Amino acid sequence: MSGLSGRDPSLLRRINSTVVLRALRGPATPTALTLTELVHASGLSRPTVEGVVEDLIEAGLVAEAEDAPDPPRGAARRGRPARRFRFRAEAGHLLGLEIGPHRVAAVLSDLTGRILGSLTREIAETAPADVRLEKCRATLAELLRRTGTARDTLRAVGVGTPGIVEADGTVHLGTALPGWTGLPLGERLRRSFSCPVLVENDANAAALAEHWKGAARGVDDVVMVLAGLSPGAGSLIGGRLHRGFGGAAGEIGALHLLGREATPERLLSTTDEPLHPLDEAAVARVFAQAKGGDDQARRAMDRFLARLVHDVAALVLALDPELLVVGGWASGLDGVLDPLRAELARYCLRPPRVALSHLGETAVATGALRVALDRAENELFTLDEPEAAH
Known part of the structure; x- marks a missing residue:
């Protein structure tokens, strides 16, 4: 938290918001909680939780749950059920993109990593860099259109590609794809998005994917x-x-x-x-x-x-x-x-x-999505400064 100090007026607000969002996200999947349950889960006072929840609702990250849980079997309902609140996983979206010798593949998720759609397009291994990048843009645009996802809801885009990738997303050395060595891949792709674009080596992305959803869980x-x-x-x-x-x-x-x-x-x-x-x-x-x-x-x-x-x-x-x-x-x-x-x-x-x-042939795109999800979770659920894009 190198960018925060006791003189930062937003520090306490960020801490409280993060604590409440963590409680609503739950240990594995998001859950709907009452204000009383949020007070117990967060350790904050009720007035503080009420204020934080209202701020998060205004920010679009929290909503009131529509359906109250049924009472235990044999128990009668008494009065109006307490309001329950949930994390809005649909408040933003994440993209994972694989750029390979023979194809580009894209996968879209909500803010919990739940897959909403995917798309793969073949490409010639001899395609020059500009043609390959245009294929990437077209594939991503088609996936967004098919899923009805607005581009401005994207919180992060992860990219997996062959080669040695520098911290800013430049391919230091990439012999598998024509024109890839020295390509400022991150910079080129960021022109198409208003959110962070993080570039990762394909094998690294695959390792993250297998740890997340595959053989290495x-x-x-x-x-x-x-x-x-x-x-x-x-x-x-x-x-x-x-x-x-x-x-x-x-x-x-x-x-x-x-x-x-x-x-x-x-x-x-x-x-x-x-x-x-x-x-x-x-x-x-x-x-x-x-x-x-x-x-x-x-x-x-x-x-x-x-x-x-x-x-x-x-x-x-x-x-x-x-x-x-x-x-x-x-x-x-x-x-x-x-x-x-x-x-x-x-x-x-x-x-x-x-x-x-x-995960087979989906490993790299899935890992790229995990890179994007890590970035979003870092912004929403931690107080650490976001890591530099790769």
């Missing part, structure tokens, strides 16, 4: 790998995302540069020609051929998995996670987990549990 020390020919990883340490000093933590796809002769796309090739780094269909064919008994494909898959395990083991040895979640295209392929478990057991002092992503 209830687990605070997690490595999430988006497995591909150039894999990336996101890590949670003690439940908090670890980005590293410059946002480059988890870029295990660069390990093949450390004096290794074969690139991943050559390791998985069954011919003399390397696979295209972004050709997921070609990768799936090699795995399918290996599963079908093709010796050449099996050898190629073994080479690739051995390289992936070496890359992942570097993070596992450094971070000692409880859980390793595998996503990306590998999450849709059979036979990935057992080889990974066996190899990690060979190389790691304490191998983690290994699980496939529960």
Whole structure:
């Protein structure tokens, strides 16, 4: 709370509003409470709670609940039921956006993170940056139109994208998308919105998503790998995302540069020609051929998995996670987990549990939404200064 002081006339009002909103939000889902219940839950005086509730109603964040709860069975109603108040989750909206090589995907929620709609649009991997950004804007606009959501109700937009992302949303290095290195992505997207736009690396976003709604729920020390020919990883340490000093933590796809002769796309090739780094269909064919008994494909898959395990083991040895979640295209392929478990057991002092992503191809967009939700919750339910946008 570096921006607050005892001389700040709004400090007490902000504290009281935050306490009341927290009570109405509840530990898991919003609930409707009477003034008496709010007094007990907040520890504030009744006159203070009454004033705060009126202010929050005027701000559009609280409303009187329309339906009073039924009395206990066998009990008679006595007089007019006490007024009950609820947090208006519909008072604002949040957007999560994935920008990938082959598609853009958007997901919309209310202020509790309840999903209201989603939309995916395909795009050519060769599309230049301006075309890709225009596709993003069109996809978001269509989703807002389909759900009947006014743009000015958006409280935050989260974005997940490949590459090393700086604190201001600039892509420091991004080789998966044409024209992405050096792109001021956050600045470009903010022109379309009046709310904060927060840009995050795609593997980091996927890690947040799995922790929120997927395979890593209830687990605070997690490595999430988006497995591909150039894999990336996101890590949670003690439940908090670890980005590293410059946002480059988890870029295990660069390990093949450390004096290794074969690139991943050559390791998985069954011919003399390397696979295209972004050709997921070609990768799936090699795995399918290996599963079908093709010796050449099996050898190629073994080479690739051995390289992936070496890359992942570097993070596992450094971070000692409880859980390793595998996503990306590998999450849709059979036979990935057992080889990974066996190899990690060979190389790691304490191998983690290994699980496939529960969210699959929706992980990055869902994680981007979580980034936006974190920003909104920080503004509504805490007194800390909002974190800088990523």
